[in-house]
Amino acid sequence: MPCQFWKWGVCSDFYSFLWNCFHNSHISSQNALQNAKLWPYEILRPLCNSLPMFIMCRIFLLSLLLWALSTVSAGAEDKKAADDAPIYIQFAPISVPLMQGGYVQGSFHIRLELAVTSEKNKEAVDRMVPRLESAYLMSLVDLSRYVIRADEPADLASIGAVLQQSTNDILGPEKARVLISEAAVRR
Structure with missing residues (x-):
């Protein structure tokens, strides 16, 4: 053919x-x-x-x-x-009033997440969520008196450092990392 x-x-x-x-x-x-x-x-x-x-x-x-x-x-x-991928744990949004001169001038709203490196650390964080939320709220109330102002943008680096210190105090160092997913100052 x-x-x-x-x-x-x-x-x-x-x-x-x-x-x-x-x-x-x-x-x-x-x-x-x-x-x-x-x-x-x-x-x-x-x-x-x-x-x-x-x-x-x-x-x-x-x-x-x-x-x-x-x-x-x-x-x-x-x-x-x-x-090796981190496990993310989300927290409910936290709101604190911004006080200046004895009056409420605005509010600060923040949404946090924790990046946990292992399943063992995740279980420890799950047990400590109420204590962590309470510590975050107390830290943010203290910051709202002196650091966070209603007429200025929030200094997220210093807020993150304070919240990370609260996390380390409760969980121990290097167990979890605090991530700020949302933050807003409202008048």
């Missing part, structure tokens, strides 16, 4: 085989069975006809093998990263 297609510099009957399999609906079941038996041979035949095609296939197979190995190692790295 003469070659019907020319692609990538390789003349092959493989393309005509594909054309006949997918575009000729009048092929009998006997011919389809014979085509199915020839399928592996027809796939390998164009690969062996030309040296550049042979080299390209080897490069493809090598890259496929490297990709498969990289996905296996990436899966192991993802599992390690999932183990």
Whole structure:
């Protein structure tokens, strides 16, 4: 049978085989069975006809093998990263009045989260949530007297440092990290 297609510099009957399999609906079941038996041979035949095609296939197979190995190692790295990922514990929003000269001048609203590094530390934090909320409220009331003003932006760095100190006093150092997710001063 003469070659019907020319692609990538390789003349092959493989393309005509594909054309006949997918575009000729009048092929009998006997011919389809014979085509199915020839399928592996027809796939390998164009690969062996030309040296550049042979080299390209080897490069493809090598890259496929490297990709498969990289996905296996990436899966192991993802599992390690999932183990090291922090666990976030959210607290209810806390609001404190801002007092100046004996009068309420506004309010300060804050939403906090704790970043915990292990499941063991998370259990300790879960047991201490009421104490932590109470300590945060007391610290914010003290800060509202002298640091947080209704007419100035809140100094979140100093507020975060005070809240982190309260956390360390209750849980111990390096057990959890305080994150401020929202803060607002309202008049």
